[in-house]
Amino acid sequence: MSFNRAISIQLNDRTRATYNFDNLMSLIDFIEHEINFWSKTRDDGVSHSSFISAINNLSTIYAVITNKDNVAAWTDAELNERIRAVIGQNRNALEQYWLYSLHAYSQRVVSILIEHNEQTANGFLAYLTGSTLNS
Numbered sequence: 001m002s003f004n005r006a007i008s009i010q011l012n013d014r015t016r017a018t019y020n021f022d023n024l025m026s027l028i029d030f031i032e033h034e035i036n037f038w039s040k041t042r043d044d045g046v047s048h049s050s051f052i053s054a055i056n057n058l059s060t061i062y063a064v065i066t067n068k069d070n071v072a073a074w075t076d077a078e079l080n081e082r083i084r085a086v087i088g089q090n091r092n093a094l095e096q097y098w099l100y101s102l103h104a105y106s107q108r109v110v111s112i113l114i115e116h117n118e119q120t121a122n123g124f125l126a127y128l129t130g131s132t133l134n135s
Contacts, residue, residue, distance in 0.1 A: 001072040003028055009083050012091075013100045015129050024065060024079070031062045037101035046113045051121070054098035057090035099125070 005024040012018050021027040035058050042052045064086045065071070074082060087094075099106055105128055112121040125131075 001068050003071065005079055006076055007080050007083060009087065011087065012095050013098050014096060015099065015103065017100060028065055031058050034058050034101055035062060041110050044114060049113055049118045050097040051099060051113060054094060057093045057098065060090055061086050
């Protein structure tokens with residue numbers, strides 16, 4: 001069973017940045033990195049934050065795309081359909097709360113979360129992106 005499968009999947013974060021994936025393994029690696037980054041942030045003392053809540057959504061997607069039995073049984077079309085479905089179920093939360101960890105300002109957002117609070121981090125992010133505040 002190989003995770004080296006062709007896919008055509010797109011994720012968007014709260015800044016409306018788009019991430020495209022054409023290989024299942026690259027999507028797995030990407031989501032794994034995001035879960036690890038935001039889990040470390042949680043472990044560093046940011047436990048009650050909408051930024052951290054995205055871990056649950058990312059973990060749900062991760063569980064589907066790393067299930068070897070299912071992935072092995074699905075055709076390429078079914079694989080893409082299943083991934084799109086689980087991303088669709090989590091899309092609103094991801095686009096409202098998830099911030100890609102490698103944005104130029106992600107580390108600053110984490111620092112603000114640790115040193116101040118979520119409201120300040122949201123204000124900083126809203127200022128940078130020209131968006132409205134999320135709570």
